[in-house]
Structures are given as C-alpha cells and as structure tokens.
Amino acid sequence: MSEILELKNLGFVYGQGTPFEKRAVDNVSLKINKGELVGIIGHTGSGKSTLVQMLNGLIKPTEGEVILDGKSIWAEPKKIRSVRFKVGMVFQYPEYQLFEETVYKDIAFGAINKGLSGDELDRAVRSAAEFTSLKPELLDKSPFDLSGGEKRRAAIAGVIAMQPEILILDEPTAGLDPMGREILLSQIVRYHKEMGNTVLLVSHSMEDIARVADRVIVMNNSKLMMFDTTKEVFARGDELENYGLKVPQITRIMQSLKQRGYDIPDGILTVDEALETLSALLKKEGKIW
Amino acid sequence: MNFISVQNVRFSYDDIEETKNPVYAVDGVSLEFEKGGFTAVIGHNGCGKSTLAKHLNAMLLPDSGKVYVDGDDTSDENKTFDIREKVGLVLQNPDNQLVASIVEEDVAFGPENLGVEPAEIRKRVDSALKAVGMYDYRMHAPYKLSGGQKQRIAIAGVLAIEPQCIVLDEPTAMLDPSGRAEVMNTLIKLNREMGITVILITHFMEEAVLADRVVVMDSGKVLTQGTPDEVFSQVELLKKHRLDVPQAAELAFRLKGRGAKIDKIPLTAEDCVNLLGEVLG
Numbered sequence: 227m228s229e230i231l232e233l234k235n236l237g238f239v240y241g242q243g244t245p246f247e248k249r250a251v252d253n254v255s256l257k258i259n260k261g262e263l264v265g266i267i268g269h270t271g272s273g274k275s276t277l278v279q280m281l282n283g284l285i286k287p288t289e290g291e292v293i294l295d296g297k298s299i300w301a302e303p304k305k306i307r308s309v310r311f312k313v314g315m316v317f318q319y320p321e322y323q324l325f326e327e328t329v330y331k332d333i334a335f336g337a338i339n340k341g342l343s344g345d346e347l348d349r350a351v352r353s354a355a356e357f358t359s360l361k362p363e364l365l366d367k368s369p370f371d372l373s374g375g376e377k378r379r380a381a382i383a384g385v386i387a388m389q390p391e392i393l394i395l396d397e398p399t400a401g402l403d404p405m406g407r408e409i410l411l412s413q414i415v416r417y418h419k420e421m422g423n424t425v426l427l428v429s430h431s432m433e434d435i436a437r438v439a440d441r442v443i444v445m446n447n448s449k450l451m452m453f454d455t456t457k458e459v460f461a462r463g464d465e466l467e468n469y470g471l472k473v474p475q476i477t478r479i480m481q482s483l484k485q486r487g488y489d490i491p492d493g494i495l496t497v498d499e500a501l502e503t504l505s506a507l508l509k510k511e512g513k514i515w
Numbered sequence: 516m517n518f519i520s521v522q523n524v525r526f527s528y529d530d531i532e533e534t535k536n537p538v539y540a541v542d543g544v545s546l547e548f549e550k551g552g553f554t555a556v557i558g559h560n561g562c563g564k565s566t567l568a569k570h571l572n573a574m575l576l577p578d579s580g581k582v583y584v585d586g587d588d589t590s591d592e593n594k595t596f597d598i599r600e601k602v603g604l605v606l607q608n609p610d611n612q613l614v615a616s617i618v619e620e621d622v623a624f625g626p627e628n629l630g631v632e633p634a635e636i637r638k639r640v641d642s643a644l645k646a647v648g649m650y651d652y653r654m655h656a657p658y659k660l661s662g663g664q665k666q667r668i669a670i671a672g673v674l675a676i677e678p679q680c681i682v683l684d685e686p687t688a689m690l691d692p693s694g695r696a697e698v699m700n701t702l703i704k705l706n707r708e709m710g711i712t713v714i715l716i717t718h719f720m721e722e723a724v725l726a727d728r729v730v731v732m733d734s735g736k737v738l739t740q741g742t743p744d745e746v747f748s749q750v751e752l753l754k755k756h757r758l759d760v761p762q763a764a765e766l767a768f769r770l771k772g773r774g775a776k777i778d779k780i781p782l783t784a785e786d787c788v789n790l791l792g793e794v795l796g
Contacts, residue, residue: 269691269692269693269694270661270662270663270690270691270693270694271661373560373561374560375560400688400689401607401685401688401689402560402718403559403560403718404559404718404757404758404759405559405560405757405758406559406560408757430690430691430692432692433762470691470692470693471692472692474762475721475761475762475763475784476762476763476766478784479762479763479766479784479787479788479791482784482788483788483791483792483795486788486792488795497762497765497766497769500766501766501769501770501773504766504770504775504791504795505770505773507795508770508773508775508794508795511795511796513775513776513794513795513796514773514774514775
C-alpha cells in the first residue's frame with residue numbers, strides 16, 4: 227500500500243516565546259496509507275485537535291514536517307490553499323457553519339472555491355448529498371429548516387463535495403442520539419469504502435472507533451503513544467485507562483473473562499464478535515445447542 | 516405531593532390556535548419526582564425530553580396540564596422566581612452558560628442577582644466550588660478550563676443559588692470520557708451527600724444506569740419508567756425504539772436468545788462478567 231501522508235517529527239507550541247507558551251504536539255512521526263480509515267483518540271487537551279489542524283495547513287507546525295503525496299505542504303507557503311482542498315476538514319459541530327440560502331448552495335460553496343463549475347459541480351453536490359442521505363427535495367430548502375442531524379450531514383456533504391483525498395472528521399457524532407450516530411457512522415464507512423478515500427476520524431466514542439477504524443492513533447500529553455491496528459490498541463486496556471481513555475465495555479468484559487481463564491481471544495471489539503465467541507464456547511460445553 | 520409533579524402536560528412550539536395540526540413536543544406527560552431522588556430521562560432526539568426539562572423550572576409553560584414545584588404552580592407568574600431558585604437548570608454547552616471572566620465571579624453571578632449579602636455570597640461561592648471540586652481554580656479564567664471543568668463551574672453557579680433540585684439537559688454531550696466521569700461523580704456526590712434532587716437528561720446509557728430511576732421518552736410521551744434494572748432489561752422494547760442499551764445487557768440478552776440460562780440481564784461490565792462466569796461454569 228502506498229502512503230498518502232507522512233508526519234516527520236511534527237511539533238507545535240502555542241504562544242511560543244510568550245509567558246503563555248504551551249506545547250500541544252510533541253515530536254509526532256507516523257505514516258498513513260492511502261485508503262485507510264484511521265481513528266484518533268485521546269482525552270481533551272491531549273493534542274489531537276492541534277494535530278489534525280496541522281494536517282491541512284490551518285496551523286503551521288513549529289517543528290517538523292507534514293508530507294502529503296510526497297511533498298511537504300509548507301514547501302511553497304503560497305500554495306497552502308490547495309492543500310485545504312486535498313485534505314478536507316469537518317470540524318466539531320459543523321452545523322453552526324451553515325450560512326447559505328439553500329442547502330444546495332451551501333454544499334456547493336467549497337467546491338466552487340475549488341474551481342468546480344457546471345455539470346461537474348452539480349454532480350459533486352448531488353453525489354455528496356447522496357452519500358450523506360440528504361433527500362434531493364431538501365436541497366432547495368434553507369439549511370436552517372433542517373433538523374439537527376440533517377444540518378450536520380449537510381455540513382459534512384459540503385466538505386465531501388470538494389472531493390478531498392483525505393477526509394478528516396473531528397467528533398462527527400458528538401451530541402447526536404444513538405440513532406443519529408449510527409446513521410452518520412455507517413454513511414462515513416460507505417463513503418470510505420466506495421470512494422476508497424483516506425478518512426481520519428477523531429472521536430471520544432471508543433465503541434465507534436472499535437467498529438470502523440483499521441488503525442488507531444492514541445495521543446496523550448502532546449505525544450503519540452500508540453499507532454497500531456484497532457485490535458492491538460484495544461487489547462492494551464490498562465495503558466489506555468492511564469491516558470484517561472476507556473476500551474469499549476464489551477472488550478472489557480471479554481478481557482476479564484479471559485483473565486478468569488476462559489479460552490477467549492484478545493481484542494474482541496463488538497457485541498457480535500463476543501456473541502459468536504461465547505456461543506461457540508457454550509456449544510462446546512453442551513450448554514446451548 | 517412530590518417535590519415536582521408533572522400532570523398531563525402537553526406543549527407545542529406551534530401556535531396551537533393558528534395551526535391546524537400542531538405538533539406536540541410533549542404530549543400528555545405525567546411524572547412525579549421525589550425529593551432527593553436521582554432520575555435519568557432518556558430518549559432520542561426530538562422525543563421531547565429537553566422540552567420537558569424546560570417545564571420543570573418555568574422556562575416553558577404547558578399548553579395544557581400543570582407542573583407543580585414544591586406545591587407551586589409554574590404558570591403562576593408570582594411564583595416564577597421562587598421556582599427558579601428551587602430548581603436550577605444546566606444546559607449542554609458549557610460555553611453558552613459562563614458569563615464572567617473569573618471562575619468565582621461566574622459562580623457569584625446567581626446569588627448577586629438574588630441580592631444575597633456579600634459575606635453570604637463569599638460563603639456560598641466557596642462551598643459551591645468545593646462541592647464540585649473546583650475551589651483551586653477559583654481565580655482562573657473559565658475559557659482556559661477543559662469542558663468537564665467548565666461544566667462543573669456551571670453546576671457550581673447553580674449550586675450557589677442553593678436550589679433543592681438541579682435539572683441537567685445533556686450536560687456531558689460535549690465532553691470526553693474523563694470529563695463525563697467528572698460531571699457524573701459530581702452529580703452523584705451532590706445527590707447522596709447534599710440530598711439535592713437530580714434530574715439528568717442524557718443519551719448515555721452508562722450514565723442512566725447510575726440513577727435510581729430511569730424515564731424513557733418517545734414521541735413526546737413516556738414510553739416506560741422504573742429502576743435501571745427494570746428499564747434496561749427490556750432490551751427488545753428499547754431496541755425497537757432505536758435506543759441504545761449497555762453492551763453488557765445486549766450481549767446477555769442475545770446469549771439468552773440462543774438458549775443460554777440467564778435470568779437477570781446485567782447492566783454493568785462487572786455484573787456481566789460474573790454472570791457469564793456462572794453460565795460458562
């Protein structure tokens with residue numbers, strides 16, 4: 227697999243040279259492959275938001291480099307704008323950023339700025355709306371007449387319409403109810419699968435990350451603590467707890483059972499997996515049939 | 516009568532006289548909240564739980580039905596301020612509820628507005644900040660605090676009014692897991708040690724299982740209520756209404772469906788491990 231993004235000794239200090247100097251990211255090096263879905267976890271203040279803001283040049287690293295498609299994004303500072311079209315960022319609570327007269331115009335805004343027009347623009351807008359399950363009849367409505375969940379999906383569609391190579395979502399499901407979370411998450415997965423795009427997902431929901439991510443970045447105290455497959459990361463539950471994070475409840479349950487001596491593999495991440503494992507065990511014992 | 520009594524309340528954001536078929540956000544809800552209880556209200560977006568919360572301290576008044584707080588009718592304008600001193604409201608976004616540039620001034624805002632004596636304000640602010648574990652931060656700027664800390668300051672601001680009840684509308688929705696735990700621990704402490712009635716509106720089932728009582732709302736109505744055990748063992752009902760159940764409960768329920776011998780559905784990881792230990796033998 228080819229890599230799309232590489233971070234080399236990346237660091238960031240807020241207010242450098244002032245009494246309020248604070249280090250937010252400390253010497254992070256990692257490589258992300260094209261087409262991966264990478265989860266980013268870490269408690270508040272661990273540096274994950276600062277980290278993702280450096281990936282599309284919203285803030286300039288104080289140390290190190292961000293290499294996108296083999297090229298340092300700050301090599302030509304005047305061209306940083308093009309990086310922002312390649313790396314699309316969906317911020318927390320993106321629904322507050324809607325502003326246009328119609329949903330269609332709002333979704334089209336970024337794509338127009340990227341230089342899309344005519345049929346190409348129309349296709350980009352409609353396919354972005356389709357990916358986020360916004361019904362075509364909603365496109366002519368004012369974005370302010372949409373429900374909370376629809377607003378959020380419209381805002382995400384606006385970033386998808388720019389056809390970024392990398393899509394970064396910062397807490398896309400925060401504040402949504404379980405049903406809204408489920409819908410949005412499955413749409414992100416579908417977009418990722420069908421487009422083959424690289425997706426970075428920042429989330430506090432370990433259950434969500436456990437279900438969808440290929441690999442997981444764990445940040446703590448400005449530093450990169452782990453970057454490994456989702457199974458490997460969640461198998462290190464004790465370490466995660468030290469960083470103020472939790473493993474999904476189901477993983478914790480299965481780990482405790484393993485510690486009690488039952489024959490259970492490491493890194494069970496979903497209720498489905500747990501159910502199959504336990505059913506197999508019970509069948510072997512003749513307790514269910 | 517209970518501390519808060521909600522009697523057959525209906526409320527619509529539409530103008531019910533002008534609109535033909537108004538949509539009722541709260542549609543015939545009757546609930547009783549005991550003094551000193553800890554109740555969690557759950558339900559998905561648009562089920563009417565926030566609208567209900569705003570009825571509990573006269574932020575909204577029912578179109579029909581009544582809400583009584585400590586015996587006072589919320590629709591009696593002369594009682595509005597008494598009611599708001601008794602029932603404090605904490606909202607979802609901590610950034611929208613902090614007003615001052617220093618933590619202790621923010622907490623003092625409520626009692627100052629009530630015309631409390633300065634010496635008494637000092638006392639209340641200190642004890643409120645101690646109750647939420649933020650006393651050491653009294654001279655800090657709120658905007659520099661973490662989400663969980665800000666939310667605890669917002670709770671301290673309500674505590675300084677010395678309410679008998681705090682209603683919280685998804686106070687942890689914008690927080691990370693450790694911030695959520697900070698707020699939950701604070702609420703449990705206020706309820707158990709200070710006897711404050713807590714009504715917590717939340718999407719997080721792991722928070723709801725910590726309450727004494729859980730009320731589930733759907734389409735403006737009460738779908739079911741009871742102790743966490745009673746409510747969360749109804750896995751099918753909750754799933755049908757597209758609500759989450761704790762993973763521990765879901766696993767046990769589905770294993771039971773496959774013939775495993777399970778009587779009581781566990782809610783916590785610990786209970787689930789013990790149960791599975793017995794089942795596996």
